[in-house]
Amino acid sequence: MALEAVGLEQNYGTQRVLRGLTFSVRAGEIYALLGGNGAGKSTTLNLFLGLARPTAGSARVCDVEVGSDPAAARARIAYVPENVALYEHLTARENIDYLLTLARADTAGALIEEALDAVGLVREAWDRRLGGYSKGMRQKVAIALAIARRVPVLLLDEPTAGLDPRATADFHRLLETARIRGVATLMVTHDLLGAAEVADRIGFLAEGRIEAELIAEGTERFDVRALHQRYLQAGAAA
Amino acid sequence: MNRFRYELRLLLRSRVAAAALTLLLVLSAVAVGAGLSASARQTALIDRVATAQARDFAAATTQYGKPDGEAGYAAYYTFHLTSDRPSSLAFAAMGQRDIQPYVLRVRLLGLQAQLYETETVNPELALPGPFDFAFVLIYLAPLAVIVLMHDLVSGEREAGRLRLLSALPVTPGQLWLRRAGVRLMLVLLALLGPFLVGALVAKAPIWGVAILSLVAILYVAFWAGLGLMVGAWGRRSAFNAATLVGCWIVLVLLVPALANAALSRAIPVGRGVDLTLAQREAVHHAWDVPREAVMAPFVAKHPEWKDKARVGGGFHWKWYYAMHEMGDDGVAGQVAAYRASLAARQAWTERLGWLSPAAAAQSLVHRVADSDLQAHLAYQDNVTAFHRHLQDFYYPYLFSERPFTRKDFARAPVYAPRGSSSSTPVVPLLALLVLSLSAWAGGVVGARRTVS
Numbered sequence: 123m124a125l126e127a128v129g130l131e132q133n134y135g136t137q138r139v140l141r142g143l144t145f146s147v148r149a150g151e152i153y154a155l156l157g158g159n160g161a162g163k164s165t166t167l168n169l170f171l172g173l174a175r176p177t178a179g180s181a182r183v184c185d186v187e188v189g190s191d192p193a194a195a196r197a198r199i200a201y202v203p204e205n206v207a208l209y210e211h212l213t214a215r216e217n218i219d220y221l222l223t224l225a226r227a228d229t230a231g232a233l234i235e236e237a238l239d240a241v242g243l244v245r246e247a248w249d250r251r252l253g254g255y256s257k258g259m260r261q262k263v264a265i266a267l268a269i270a271r272r273v274p275v276l277l278l279d280e281p282t283a284g285l286d287p288r289a290t291a292d293f294h295r296l297l298e299t300a301r302i303r304g305v306a307t308l309m310v311t312h313d314l315l316g317a318a319e320v321a322d323r324i325g326f327l328a329e330g331r332i333e334a335e336l337i338a339e340g341t342e343r344f345d346v347r348a349l350h351q352r353y354l355q356a357g358a359a360a
Numbered sequence: 361m362n363r364f365r366y367e368l369r370l371l372l373r374s375r376v377a378a379a380a381l382t383l384l385l386v387l388s389a390v391a392v393g394a395g396l397s398a399s400a401r402q403t404a405l406i407d408r409v410a411t412a413q414a415r416d417f418a419a420a421t422t423q424y425g426k427p428d429g430e431a432g433y434a435a436y437y438t439f440h441l442t443s444d445r446p447s448s449l450a451f452a453a454m455g456q457r458d459i460q461p462y463v464l465r466v467r468l469l470g471l472q473a474q475l476y477e478t479e480t481v482n483p484e485l486a487l488p489g490p491f492d493f494a495f496v497l498i499y500l501a502p503l504a505v506i507v508l509m510h511d512l513v514s515g516e517r518e519a520g521r522l523r524l525l526s527a528l529p530v531t532p533g534q535l536w537l538r539r540a541g542v543r544l545m546l547v548l549l550a551l552l553g554p555f556l557v558g559a560l561v562a563k564a565p566i567w568g569v570a571i572l573s574l575v576a577i578l579y580v581a582f583w584a585g586l587g588l589m590v591g592a593w594g595r596r597s598a599f600n601a602a603t604l605v606g607c608w609i610v611l612v613l614l615v616p617a618l619a620n621a622a623l624s625r626a627i628p629v630g631r632g633v634d635l636t637l638a639q640r641e642a643v644h645h646a647w648d649v650p651r652e653a654v655m656a657p658f659v660a661k662h663p664e665w666k667d668k669a670r671v672g673g674g675f676h677w678k679w680y681y682a683m684h685e686m687g688d689d690g691v692a693g694q695v696a697a698y699r700a701s702l703a704a705r706q707a708w709t710e711r712l713g714w715l716s717p718a719a720a721a722q723s724l725v726h727r728v729a730d731s732d733l734q735a736h737l738a739y740q741d742n743v744t745a746f747h748r749h750l751q752d753f754y755y756p757y758l759f760s761e762r763p764f765t766r767k768d769f770a771r772a773p774v775y776a777p778r779g780s781s782s783s784t785p786v787v788p789l790l791a792l793l794v795l796s797l798s799a800w801a802g803g804v805v806g807a808r809r810t811v812s
Contacts, residue, residue, distance in 0.1 A: 171527050197529035207520030211373040212366075220366040224535065225528045229362065264524070277527075 124306030129179035141330035154317035157327030163310035200268030204280040237270035258289035278309035318344040380507035385550040392558035395451035425766035431757030432677025439465035444739040447730040453494035455731030470684035472639035476632035509587025511597035536807035585799030592806030615716040643687035658682040713791035720788035730782035742778035
C-alpha cells in the first residue's frame, strides 16, 4: 500500500479528533477524503506528514512507519497545501530548484522544465517572480514541484479551493497524469464535484473515522446527487 | 553551494536584514578606522613628547651638567620619559587607554605622587568608552543578530510557507540550523572583515588576532543560538524581537551595570589620586619631624649609605630624597591594598562572564589587546622598576657627594618599554564557550521541535 492508516486516534486534550481511522490508498489510485470542518481531515494529513504523532494507531507511507521515521516518509510524499505560499522574490523555476535542493532531490534543469510543462504553466511565466502570479498559477508551481520530486505519494489539501473552472479542469487532468504514472493521491476536499470527477474512491470522514466509502466502478463515475446526500448524512452524524 | 546562494538571496531580499548587515559592516569599518586612528594618535603623541623630552633633557644637561654640578639639582630638574605605546591590537579594543596615562615623565622624587598625574577626563564622556571594534562587537553586533534571527521560523509561518517547508524530507533541525548558520556567517563576515583588514594594517600578531576572532565568533554565536532558541518557540516575529531585545538589555546593559554597582560596594577601591595625596602628606610631614626620624629608616633600608647619610642642620639633598623615598614607603600598605582591591575586582569581573557573555567578551578582548587595567598596572610596574634604576643611578652621586657633570647626564638610565602583558584569561573564555554552546543546544532543541 502506498498510504495506510490503521486505527489512527488523535486526541487534543479532551477532544478526540480521530477515533480509529482506517483506510488505505493504492499506487495509481486517487482517494478523496470528504468531511465537514473539524472532521479531522487536516489532522490526517499531519499524521501522514509526520507533523504530529498519533495518540494510537499507525500511519504508513510505502510501508514506512511515519512515527518512527518521519523524514523517510516525507521523502516519499509530495504535499500541496490549500494556500500555496512560495518565495515571491524567486521565479517559478528558482522556487522549484530551491525547494528540490532543500528536499535533497534531483535539481536537473530539464526535470524542472518538464514538470513546469506538465502542469501547463505558460513558458513566459517560468522565469517571472511569483509576486505577480495568480492563485491558480501558484498552485501549478506547487504541483510542478510535486511532479519534479518524482515521489510515489501525493497529498493534496483542498487543491481546487479558489480555482476557476478552467484551472480546476487543468488540475484534474494533472491528477489523471499522476494516476497513469502510478502515483497514489490522497486529496482532502469539500469539492464534491471535483471528487466525483477524478477520485477512484471517496471516503466520508465523520466523528474521526471513515463513515462510508464509495468506489467508482469501471468507467462509471459517482452520482453527485448521491454524494451530496451522503456528505450531508456524514455531516449530520458528526 | 546552490542552497547557500538561495539562502543568501532570500535573506538579502529582506530590506531590514540587508540594512542591518550593511550597517554592521559600515560601523565595524568605522570603528576599526577610529581605533587605528586613536592608536596612531597615541603613538604620534608619544613621539612628539619624546622629541620635546630630548630638548628638555639637553637643556637640563647644559644647565646642571657643570664640572661642579650637584646631583640633587640635576635629579630635581631632570625629567625622564616613560611611555606605554599601544599594542598592535589596541586599535580593536582601546580599553582603559583613553582614560589612563600612557606618557609619564618621572623624576627622582616620590613615585606615588607622580604615577597618578594625568589630565582630567570628563567622566560622563568616558563612561560609554571609545567607539572601537570592541564596542561594535559587544553592544551592536547582538542587535544585528536579533534583526536577522528573530523571524527565522516565524517569518516563514507568517508568510504561509512553514507547512510546505515542514512537509519536505528535511528535519526541522537541519533546515533552521543551516539558515541560522548562514545568518551567523554573514554577521561574522560583516564584523570580522574590517577587523582583519585593520589587523593587517596594524601588523597585529596572528595569535592575538585568532583569539580575538574566536571571542567574536563565540559571542556572536551565543546571540545567534539565543535567537534560534527564541525564534523556534512558535510565537510571532514581533514577540520574538521584543524578547531578544529584552535579553540584550538584561545581558549587555543591566547585568554588567548592576554587577559593577555591587562590586563597587563589596570591594571599595580608593582613587589613585588619594595615594598621591597620602604620599605628599607624608613628605610634607617629614619636614616637621627630626631628621633622624627620616634618615634612620632610610639607612635601615639602604645600609650601603650608612656612613654617608649624616646630614647637618641646613637643607641637604640626601635628606630631601630620603624624605621622598620614605614617603613612598609610608603609603606602601595603601598601594598594596589599592592594587589588591583592583585585582579582586578584576577577578570578580572575569567571573561575571558566567552571567553575562558581554562581560566575558569585554574582559577577553581588552586583555588580549593589552589595554585593560592589568595592562596599565603592568606599565606602572615598569615605571616603578625604572624609578628604582633612577635611585640606583643618582644615590651614589648624592651620598658620595660626587659632582654631576655633562658626561653623567649621558649615563642616566633610559626607560625600556614594557613587554606585552597580553594574555588569554581562561575563566571568561570558558564562560563564553559554555554560554554559546548552551544557547546553541537550546536553539537546536527548539528547532527540532518546530512544527507548522
